[in-house]
Amino acid sequence: MEERNMPRFTMTxxxxxxxxxxxxxxxxxxxxxxxxNQLIEIGMEHADQNRAFRHAEQHCHQxx
Numbered sequence: 001m002e003e004r005n006m007p008r009f010t011m012t013x014x015x016x017x018x019x020x021x022x023x024x025x026x027x028x029x030x031x032x033x034x035x036x037n038q039l040i041e042i043g044m045e046h047a048d049q050n051r052a053f054r055h056a057e058q059h060c061h062q063x064x
Contacts, residue, residue: 025032
């Protein structure tokens with residue numbers, strides 16, 4: 001079986017943000033680490049969609 005070592009990093013959060021993430025983890029019965037991973041994935045998907053939209057919008061402006 002392949003062992004998967006995930007890179008680690010440390011971040012500092014404002015107390016309000018920390019409390020919200022802690023509450024989310026508790027509510028979902030999940031770890032803060034997993035909640036953070038999910039939030040990062042959602043943010044990256046959102047950023048990719050925005051980039052694709054801006055690219056399409058720029059292309060349309062060039063055609064007009």
